[in-house]
Amino acid sequence: xxxxxxxxISRLEGEGRILIIVDDSGKVKxxxxxxxxLKGFEKFCIGRPVExxxxxxxxxxxxxxxxxxxxxxxxxxxxxxxxPTPTAKxxxxxxxxxxQIDSHALHFYFLAAxxxxxxxxxxxxxxxxIYLFKKHPEIVREIVKHRNYAVKIExxxxxxxxxxxxxxxxxxxxxLDKEKVEKISEMAKELVKFSEKWIDNWERNIFDKYHDLIMxxxxxxxxxxxxxxxxxxDNSLNFYDGDIRVVDTKGxxxxxxxxxxYLNYISERVEPWTYTKFPYLKKIGWKGFVDGQDSGVYRVGxxxxxxxxxxxxxxxxxxxxxxxxxxxxxxVHFSMFAHWARLIxxxxxxxxxxxxxxxxxxxxxxxxxxxxxxxxxxxxxxxxPRGILYHHYQADENKxxxxxxxxxxxxxxxxxxxxxxxxxxxxxxxxxxxxxxALNRIEMAFRAYDPCLACSAHSLPGRLPIKIEIYDANGHxxxxxxxx
Amino acid sequence: MIPKQKPRVGIFNLSSCEGCIxxxxxxxxKLLDLLKLFNIVDCRVLGVKEDYxxxxxxxxxxCVMSFEEEVKxxxxxxRSEIVIALGDCAVSGNINFxxxxxxxxxxxxxxxxxxxxxxxxxxCPISSEEFYRxxxxxxxxxxxxxxxITVCSECxxxxxxxxxxxxxxxxxxxxxxxxxxICPSNNRPCFGCxxxxxxxxxxxxxxxxxxxxIPISQYLIALNQMKHKGGEER
Numbered sequence: 001x002x003x004x005x006x007x008x009i010s011r012l013e014g015e016g017r018i019l020i021i022v023d024d025s026g027k028v029k030x031x032x033x034x035x036x037x038l039k040g041f042e043k044f045c046i047g048r049p050v051e052x053x054x055x056x057x058x059x060x061x062x063x064x065x066x067x068x069x070x071x072x073x074x075x076x077x078x079x080x081x082x083x084p085t086p087t088a089k090x091x092x093x094x095x096x097x098x099x100q101i102d103s104h105a106l107h108f109y110f111l112a113a114x115x116x117x118x119x120x121x122x123x124x125x126x127x128x129x130i131y132l133f134k135k136h137p138e139i140v141r142e143i144v145k146h147r148n149y150a151v152k153i154e155x156x157x158x159x160x161x162x163x164x165x166x167x168x169x170x171x172x173x174x175x176l177d178k179e180k181v182e183k184i185s186e187m188a189k190e191l192v193k194f195s196e197k198w199i200d201n202w203e204r205n206i207f208d209k210y211h212d213l214i215m216x217x218x219x220x221x222x223x224x225x226x227x228x229x230x231x232x233x234d235n236s237l238n239f240y241d242g243d244i245r246v247v248d249t250k251g252x253x254x255x256x257x258x259x260x261x262y263l264n265y266i267s268e269r270v271e272p273w274t275y276t277k278f279p280y281l282k283k284i285g286w287k288g289f290v291d292g293q294d295s296g297v298y299r300v301g302x303x304x305x306x307x308x309x310x311x312x313x314x315x316x317x318x319x320x321x322x323x324x325x326x327x328x329x330x331x332v333h334f335s336m337f338a339h340w341a342r343l344i345x346x347x348x349x350x351x352x353x354x355x356x357x358x359x360x361x362x363x364x365x366x367x368x369x370x371x372x373x374x375x376x377x378x379x380x381x382x383x384x385p386r387g388i389l390y391h392h393y394q395a396d397e398n399k400x401x402x403x404x405x406x407x408x409x410x411x412x413x414x415x416x417x418x419x420x421x422x423x424x425x426x427x428x429x430x431x432x433x434x435x436x437x438a439l440n441r442i443e444m445a446f447r448a449y450d451p452c453l454a455c456s457a458h459s460l461p462g463r464l465p466i467k468i469e470i471y472d473a474n475g476h477x478x479x480x481x482x483x484x
Numbered sequence: 485m486i487p488k489q490k491p492r493v494g495i496f497n498l499s500s501c502e503g504c505i506x507x508x509x510x511x512x513x514k515l516l517d518l519l520k521l522f523n524i525v526d527c528r529v530l531g532v533k534e535d536y537x538x539x540x541x542x543x544x545x546x547c548v549m550s551f552e553e554e555v556k557x558x559x560x561x562x563r564s565e566i567v568i569a570l571g572d573c574a575v576s577g578n579i580n581f582x583x584x585x586x587x588x589x590x591x592x593x594x595x596x597x598x599x600x601x602x603x604x605x606x607x608c609p610i611s612s613e614e615f616y617r618x619x620x621x622x623x624x625x626x627x628x629x630x631x632x633i634t635v636c637s638e639c640x641x642x643x644x645x646x647x648x649x650x651x652x653x654x655x656x657x658x659x660x661x662x663x664x665x666i667c668p669s670n671n672r673p674c675f676g677c678x679x680x681x682x683x684x685x686x687x688x689x690x691x692x693x694x695x696x697x698i699p700i701s702q703y704l705i706a707l708n709q710m711k712h713k714g715g716e717e718r
Contacts, residue, residue, distance in 0.1 A: 044579075044582070044583050052675075055672070055675070059501055059503075059578075059579045059608070060501065061501050061502070061503075062500070062501035062502040062503020062504065062505070062506050062507075062609060063501075063502060063503070063506055065501075065503065106506070106509065110509070110529075110530070110531075111531070114531060125534070127531065128530055128531030128532050129530050129531065130519060130524060130530055130531075130532050133516065133519060137516075140516065141513065141516060144512050144513055144515065144516060145512065145513055147512070148510065148512035148513070151510050151512070158670075159666040159667060159669065159670040159672070160609065160666055161510055162503040162506055162507055162510070162609040163503060163608060163609055165666070165667050165670050165672040166670060166672075168671075168672075173670050173671040173672050174670050174671055
């Protein structure tokens with residue numbers, strides 16, 4: 001038996017790698033995707049002032065710092081027993097919508113666009129943003145300009161777009177003024193137009209061009225449960241707040257719970273070959289690395305979000321959502337639909353920002369609630385760009401952290417990712433040679449999930465540096481393949 | 485003087501959150517201008533990897549956490565004319581250093597402990613404007629200097645209300661500025677992400693904290709003892 005290792009480079013908390021185990025005839029026997037975990041960070045937080053947590057946890061990841069900032073902010077609200085004021089909630093949601101645009105844009109345009117616009121069969125040197133900029137400067141300039149609108153909105157509210165500082169117990173640190181809100185509103189209008197244009201581009205060009213790949217059932221396809229936040233009132237899309245809803249492989253609601261109840265619904269499987277845990281639905285149970293109605297494996301992220309919701313509250317995104325469902329059914333099990341889902345979410349986020357700028361509350365000075373009794377425990381749940389994110393803290397009477405638990409999206413997607421990669425790998429390299437093209441195909445399974453390897457060792461944006469080592473049964477290195 | 489050929493630039497990362505590299509992307513259209521002036525030949529985030537031997541400028545994000553990273557840093561140094569340490573992790577070890585502050589010896593090393601670094605861009609994350617400025621200065625052959633202004637001075641210039649006077653433990657008075665005092669301007673105390681200012685007087689800050697009954701954290705005391713450069717000490 002051979003052991004094929006694909007090792008991406010190390011990150012803040014460790015490293016990630018793929019282990020492919022191949023038998024003597026070259027058939028893929030098992031595939032494991034391994035990422036080292038955030039435990040270091042959770043320990044590191046102990047003994048620190050709990051109100052500083054939102055500023056500390058952003059350092060977990062420079063690509064989605066807002067997700068950690070918001071989840072942490074909400075958990076800290078709970079610790080202090082302070083419900084944020086209505087204005088504070090709206091300011092937070094506005095900034096958070098901008099972050100979804102920022103992060104999705106980074107992934108879709110910088111990573112996926114070169115593949116989709118240049119051609120996935122083009123040579124390595126041609127599939128990157130710089131090459132795209134040489135070929136189509138006007139397209140890249142437009143993308144960069146619009147993504148930076150989102151970055152500007154983030155900075156206006158968070159002080160910095162990366163590692164923001166605005167969330168404080170019971171609200172945000174600073175109110176918004178009229179001038180800023182007007183600027184945000186102008187940028188949101190542009191973002192709505194831009195997002196619509198790309199959805200149109202996807203529907204007319206990209207989807208058709210890659211129809212067979214996207215709609216194939218032998219790879220990039222899993223029937224799993226899905227988990228995500230929904231608006232409490234009407235099960236509509238909400239990134240910032242709501243109930244946690246789980247639907248089954250047929251799209252039926254099976255669980256609905258509050259953030260504080262998460263431990264009743266999620267268990268974590270420990271495997272002997274990795275430090276990483278594999279969360280699964282407690283009430284369904286762990287049945288191994290398999291998909292299907294009997295397996296407690298669930299997915300999170302854009303694909304999952306659009307599967308758990310019943311509608312989108314903004315007009316244009318709702319229309320786009322209906323066209324999406326018409327193409328993929330409901331629930332959508334095709335992993336590659338996640339790219340499409342990202343575009344729809346960017347449109348929703350843009351429309352929602354516009355809506356919030358027109359809300360009278362947004363200009364109020366009442367941004368912090370100082371009332372409330374100190375509880376010492378809090379739960380914060382938001383939809384991070386890559387899926388649902390849990391932060392749970394306990395603190396002592398000196399307001400110092402005694403326990404921190406975080407469940408990040410990539411960890412939750414870990415089991416489905418392993419299954420998806422295994423399925424894809426079996427189809428792609430079975431018995432054959434491991435070629436550059438084969439590696440690209442395996443990488444595509446990754447990209448659909450956009451796994452965050454800094455939030456468990458970030459592989460994105462960019463190409464995955466891959467190292468493969470092939471060993472024979474006796475553990476001797478017989479071949480080496482590397483791509484940085 | 486503008487060189488005849490576009491300088492070849494490589495952007496690398498060691499142990500970090502990648503936020504500083506995202507800050508480079510956040511330059512937006514200014515980044516596209518940089519692409520006209522520089523030839524980026526190696527950058528994972530942008531998906532670029534060309535064949536090259538020598539680099540004119542190597543930009544390294546992240547601190548050295550393992551032997552492999554040490555080897556990588558040395559390799560980059562050998563083939564590069566100028567090495568820039570990008571962001572706090574590379575400059576001081578930042579959060580990686582705070583994590584193993586009690587380990588002896590430390591597992592995490594700032595870049596300058598492993599290789600010769602020609603210029604440091606501090607901050608968690610870096611300021612994209614500063615990054616832009618440094619690259620243009622290099623291109624123009626100008627001497628690069630770090631501003632010695634403190635966060636506190638910049639905060640005063642922005643006419644903010646003083647957090648320290650309200651009894652909030654703000655590290656603005658000892659922290660290197662040039663960040664436009666973002667945190668205190670957003671009513672949040674500075675926690676020193678840009679490292680110590682050139683003339684930081686930690687003793688005076690500890691006294692100021694005592695006078696206002698602000699608890700003194702063990703990190704501040706440790707910082708005073710070590711005078712260790714940088715880090716988000718609080």
